[in-house]
Amino acid sequence: MSEYLPDPRLAQSTLPLYDPVKAADFPQTILRYRNDRAAASAGLDTLTDEAWTSHFGRFRPLPDNQPEPLALRYHGHQFRHYNPDLGDGRGFLFAQLRDDQGRLLDLGTKGSGQTPWSRGGDGRLTLKGGVREVLATAMLEALGVPTSKSFSLIETGEALHRGDEPSPTRSAVLTRLSHSHLRFGTFERLAWLNDADTMRGLCDFIIANYHPTAQDIPGLFDAVVSANAKLAARWMAAGFIHGVLNTDNMSMTGESFDYGPYRFLPWYQPGFTAAYFDHAGLYAYARQPDTVLWNLGQLGRSLTLITDSEPLVAAFNTCPERYDAEFALAVCARLNILPLTDNQPLLTSLFPLLSSLAYDGSFEGLFYDWFGGKLSHNRAMASPRAEHYTGEAFTTFRTALEAYETADPAKLDHPRFKKPNPETLLIDEIETIWADIAERDDWSAFYAKLDAIETWRRALNL
Structure with missing residues (x-):
C-alpha cells in the first residue's frame, strides 16, 4: 500500500501561472466511478466513498495540500489560429502529490465550475463527456499510450444545455490524475506577454520536477520533443484519433489528456477525423504526427524568448527520426x-x-x-x-x-x-x-x- 505524500509544488512556487478559484456548489454528488488502482498508487485508495465524494465532488482540500483550487493560465493555437483568451475555463488544479514511484502528479478537474477563463461558458461537463473520457483513458492505458488517468467521476445533478447534443443533458465533474497539466500553451502565453523571468522560472520548475536529466533549456526542449514523439507514435499504433490537437492540449510531459471528440479507428483510414467541426481534416488520423511536430515548433518558438534558437532547431529537426523509431517500437510492442x-x-x-x-x-x-x-x-x-x-x-x-x-x-x-x-x-x-x-x-x-x-x-x- 502506498503512502499519501502531498507535495503542492506549483502553489508553493509563487510563479504567476494560476488564479485561485472556488469549485461550483453542485445540487448532488453521486459517485459513478472511482479508480482505486490509480488511487492506490497515490495512497488514496483507503478513502471511504463519503470522503471521496467530499474531496472530488465538493473539493474539500486534501490534507496538507493546496488550500484552494488553482485555475491555470495559458494561451494556445486552436486549429493553428492563435487564441490569447484561453486558460482553465471549466477545470482547475486541485492537488499535487507523489505516487509510489516518487513522481510528482496532479489531480486536475473538468467540469468543476466557472473560473476567470470561462469566457461566458458554464464551467460544467456533461455526464456523457465524463463517461467517454473514463472509457478513453482506460483503453489507451491498456494499449500502452501515455495518458492521464480518469480518477473520479461524480454526477452533479444539473441539467445542461449544449448545442451539439440532445439537451437538457446530465452533468458531472471529472477528476484526472496526470503527471502534469503544464502545456505548450503555458509557454505561448508567457512569450506573448514577453515575460522572460517567469518563463525561466517555469523551465527551472519543469526540469526539477519532470525532466531532471535536462541540463538546460535546450535540453528541456529536447526531452519534450522525445516524449511527444513517443506519444504520437503510440497514438498511431493504437489507431487513436485525439480530435483536437491544439497546443493547449499538448503536455510538457508527453501525456495524452483532455478527451473530447476522440475516436478509435474501425479500420485503417488515413483521413479519418474525430471532430465533426474539423472540416479540413487538419487533425485526421494520419496527420497527427505532423500536427505534433507543428505544435512542438510553437513551443520552440516560444522558448526563443530566453535561449538561442540554434539548439532548439537542432532538437526539433530530430523529431521525425525519433517518431519513426518510436513507431517501430510501438508496432513491435503491439505485436x-x-x-x-x-x-x-x-x-x-x-x-x-x-x-x-x-x-x-x-x-x-x-x-x-x-x-x-x-x-x-x-x-x-x-x-x-x-x-x-x-x-x-x-x-x-x-x-x-x-x-x-x-x-x-x-x-x-x-x-x-x-x-x-x-x-x-x-x-x-x-x-x-x-x-x-x-x-x-x-x-x-x-x-x-x-x-x-x-x-x-x-x-x-x-
Missing part, C-alpha cells in the same frame, strides 16, 4: 515481437495490408490475431478474420513477420487470447453504453466494459 535493427520491411508491409482490410474491427483485429508474431500463426488463421489473410499484401506482411521472435510467449497463455475477438472501443459501443445510462440509468454496460478493458490491459501488459 509482441522483439524489434530488429531494421524494422522497415515490416512497417512498409503493414499499411498495404491494413488498407486492404476495410471492415469494422479490422485495425485492432490484425494486431490481436498476430500478437506474438509467427508464434500466433495457427491462432490467427483460425480467427473470424482468417478469410482476409490472403493475397499479396498479406503474404508480404507474413514474410516480414517471419524474421521476428516473440517478445513474451507467456502472454499468449492469458485466457483473454482464447476469445475470438479483441477488445475494442468503437463509437457504436460508446453510444450503446451511453444510451443505457441516459434512457434507463443502467450503468451495468459501463462497468462491464471497464472490467473487460482491465482484463485486456492485464493480458497485453504493454
Whole structure:
C-alpha cells in the first residue's frame, strides 16, 4: 500500500501561472466511478466513498495540500489560429502529490465550475463527456499510450444545455490524475506577454520536477520533443484519433489528456477525423504526427524568448527520426515481437495490408490475431478474420513477420487470447453504453466494459 505524500509544488512556487478559484456548489454528488488502482498508487485508495465524494465532488482540500483550487493560465493555437483568451475555463488544479514511484502528479478537474477563463461558458461537463473520457483513458492505458488517468467521476445533478447534443443533458465533474497539466500553451502565453523571468522560472520548475536529466533549456526542449514523439507514435499504433490537437492540449510531459471528440479507428483510414467541426481534416488520423511536430515548433518558438534558437532547431529537426523509431517500437510492442535493427520491411508491409482490410474491427483485429508474431500463426488463421489473410499484401506482411521472435510467449497463455475477438472501443459501443445510462440509468454496460478493458490491459501488459 502506498503512502499519501502531498507535495503542492506549483502553489508553493509563487510563479504567476494560476488564479485561485472556488469549485461550483453542485445540487448532488453521486459517485459513478472511482479508480482505486490509480488511487492506490497515490495512497488514496483507503478513502471511504463519503470522503471521496467530499474531496472530488465538493473539493474539500486534501490534507496538507493546496488550500484552494488553482485555475491555470495559458494561451494556445486552436486549429493553428492563435487564441490569447484561453486558460482553465471549466477545470482547475486541485492537488499535487507523489505516487509510489516518487513522481510528482496532479489531480486536475473538468467540469468543476466557472473560473476567470470561462469566457461566458458554464464551467460544467456533461455526464456523457465524463463517461467517454473514463472509457478513453482506460483503453489507451491498456494499449500502452501515455495518458492521464480518469480518477473520479461524480454526477452533479444539473441539467445542461449544449448545442451539439440532445439537451437538457446530465452533468458531472471529472477528476484526472496526470503527471502534469503544464502545456505548450503555458509557454505561448508567457512569450506573448514577453515575460522572460517567469518563463525561466517555469523551465527551472519543469526540469526539477519532470525532466531532471535536462541540463538546460535546450535540453528541456529536447526531452519534450522525445516524449511527444513517443506519444504520437503510440497514438498511431493504437489507431487513436485525439480530435483536437491544439497546443493547449499538448503536455510538457508527453501525456495524452483532455478527451473530447476522440475516436478509435474501425479500420485503417488515413483521413479519418474525430471532430465533426474539423472540416479540413487538419487533425485526421494520419496527420497527427505532423500536427505534433507543428505544435512542438510553437513551443520552440516560444522558448526563443530566453535561449538561442540554434539548439532548439537542432532538437526539433530530430523529431521525425525519433517518431519513426518510436513507431517501430510501438508496432513491435503491439505485436509482441522483439524489434530488429531494421524494422522497415515490416512497417512498409503493414499499411498495404491494413488498407486492404476495410471492415469494422479490422485495425485492432490484425494486431490481436498476430500478437506474438509467427508464434500466433495457427491462432490467427483460425480467427473470424482468417478469410482476409490472403493475397499479396498479406503474404508480404507474413514474410516480414517471419524474421521476428516473440517478445513474451507467456502472454499468449492469458485466457483473454482464447476469445475470438479483441477488445475494442468503437463509437457504436460508446453510444450503446451511453444510451443505457441516459434512457434507463443502467450503468451495468459501463462497468462491464471497464472490467473487460482491465482484463485486456492485464493480458497485453504493454
